[in-house]
Structures are given as structure tokens and as C-alpha cells.
Amino acid sequence: MSHLDPEIDSLKNTLLEMLELVTSQLVKCKEATFDADADLAKEVISMEKRVNSLELAIDKRCENILALYNPVATDLRFVLAAFKISNDLERIGDNAEGIANFLFDVMEKAEDDMIEKFKLNMMYDVTISMLHDMEEAMENEDTKLARKIFKKDDQLNENNKNASKTAAELIEKYPNKIKLILKLFSIVRKLERVGDLTKNVGEELIFHIEAKVLKHKKDQKKKK
Template identity: 45%
Template sequence: MTHLEEELHHLHEEMVEMGNLVKMQIEKSLTALIEEDVDLAREVIFNEKRVNAYELSIDKDCENILALLNPFASDMRFVFATLKINTNFERIGDSAEGIAKYILQSGKCFDKELLNDCHFFEMADTVKQMLHAVTSSYADNNAKLARTVFKQDIILDEINKSSTDNIALYINKRPENIYQALYLLTIIRKLERVGDHITNIAEEIIFHIEAKVLKHIKSAAKEEEDLNE
């Protein structure tokens, strides 16, 4: 194995570790919200330091490979894709930390009726499935698995679109829970954004494996869909 191959292998393993850590962060933050586990929420906030450390280390490794080892063709695509994937995972980690902080600020368990009215359980399960798909697809170089998240992201978009009306209806029924409802609305917005970061990761995985750029094609399709609504 050449020095370049060793460094690329190390980078791949490090990125897999970060992806699994971020997946765990999201899973723990959602579990903490549903089960009112403030200790678990504090653990998520504490572990954000590890996510940031991974991001800095991976960025540095990518820069060193590009500057010192002169990768080309598929190796170059892999490094550039990993750089972008790294950024998106770090931002997902930020969202997990943000959710954990809202749990501590809310001061009490989120009303199950509120969670049901906003389809929160479905949203949480979908996010977890999407994260599992992209972490596995990166680890196994599986472009087919990466593509599965695009359809799931539509579910998140629909739940997010309906959330304002659902929250308003809930507040009319339970005005005493207005702050809790507004916290949940912000969390739903964060999870929708997590879905966007996951689809960005999937696009980069496909770019690395198949040398296909999907970003502008997807953006154009989304703009056309928005115009037709």
C-alpha cells in the first residue's frame, strides 16, 4: 500500500467514525426529547466538542493530502467529496446540540399530544433512517443506498410545511403550552435542515463513486416544483 493509499484509507475511516458519532448525537437528542431525559441531553451538548474535533482533524487531513500527495482522478473526487461531507456532518452535529439545549430550556416533558399533532415521531424516525443510510453508504461506497434518502427527504419537507398550522391549532387547544409548542416548531425546522444536510451528503457520495453531479439538477427540479405549487 502506497503512502497515498494509507492516507486515503485513514481519512475514510476517520470520516466513518465522525458519521457514526453524529448519527448517535441525533439519536440521543431525539430520545432525550421524547423520554424527557435531561442527562442524555447534557451528554449530547458535551459530546459536541468531539464532533468539532473530528471536523478540524478531517479538514487538516484533506488539506495535507491535496497539498502534499497529489491525488488525481477518483482519489481527488474522494477527497473533495469528503471535505464537503465533513462540513455537513458537523452542521448536523450542531443541530443535535441545539435540540438538546431546547430540551433543557423547555423545563418539562413535551406533550405527547403536541408531538402527535405535528407528526414528530414520523419525522424523528425518518431522520434516523436517513442518517443510517448515508453513514452506511459512505462506509460501503454504496451509491444506490445513498439515493434512498432523496425520497425520504420529501417526508421531512411535508411535515415541516404543515407544522406552522399544526402548532397554531395546538396552541388554540392548549394555550398554557405555548412556549413548549414554539420550541418544538424550532426543533422541527432544525430537523428539516438536517434532512437537507443528509441529502447534500448523499449527493457527494454519488459524486465520489459515479462522478455525477446532482446538486444543480436537484435544485432546478425543486424550483420547478415550488413554482407549480
């Protein structure tokens, strides 16, 4: 075992801790959304400080590894990926905090019809399952599982495309619930963004393990 191995293991464990934390935020957001639970929304908001501190700790650890150990090959790719992954995870935490703030601002239980039309159950379940899959993929360095996340993200994107139309239909049906409907619409937007950020984490994991850069490849294919 080299002197670098314990540093890499410690960095990986901190990333996993941060991933578990933002996953917990999303789980609490789901419960708070369906139960109009102000206490859970507060918990999500308070957890954001821990998420931010973990990002700073990861950045510092990455800088120290680069400065003191001069990593190469897969170790270097992991450190470079860790910089980006911690940023993506912090932004997932930001989106969870944003959802909690929406909930706290409009602490009103949504009609079942609204939840169903926005497909919020599906949106939450898919984003949370993506994060769980990402945790397993990172722990086991499983790029096959990381790639499965991409297909799940497509579900979120498709529902997000229809969210504006859904909001308009619900506002027409419930004209006295406009603020609540707009809150639910905003949650859909943020969950779609969580999916994108989780996909980014998967791309960075693949870069680390396979030395393949996946970002922007779809755009390049479209241009061709």
C-alpha cells in the same frame, strides 16, 4: 497498494467516526425529547466538542493529502467530497446541539397529542434512518442506497410545510403551553434541516463515486 491508499482509508474511517457520532447525538435527542431527560440533553451538548475536533482533523488530513500526494481521479474527488461532507456533518451536530439546548431550556414533558400532531416520532425515525443508511452507503460505496435517502428527505420536507399550521392549532388548544409548543416546532425545523444536510452528504458521495454533480439540478429543471 500505493502510498496514498492508507491515507484515503484513514480519511474515510474518520468520516465514518464523525457520522456515527452525530447519529448518536440524534438518537439521544430523540430520547431526551420524549422523556424530558436533562442528562441526555447535556450529553448531546458535550458531544459537540468532539464533532468539531473531528471536522478540524478531517480538514487538516485533506489538506495534507492534496499537498503531499497530488491525488487524481476518484481519489481527488473523494478528498474534495470529504471537505464538504465533514462540514455537513458538523452542521448536523450543530442542529442536534440546538435541539438539546431547546430541551434543556424547556424541560417539560410534551403531551402525547403534541408529539403526534407534529409527527416527531416519524421525524426522528426518518432522520436517524437516513444517517444509518448514509453510513452503510459510505462504507460500501453504495450510490443506490445513497439515492434512497433523497426520498426519505421528501417526508421530512412535507411535514415541515405543515408545522406552522400544527403549531397554531396546538397553541389554540393549549394556550398555557405556548413555550413548549414552540420548542417542538423548532425541533421539527431542525430535524428537517438535518435531512437536507444528510442529503448533501449523499450527493457528495455520488460525486466521489460516479463523478456526477447533483446539486441544484432540481432548480435547473424547474427553470427550464
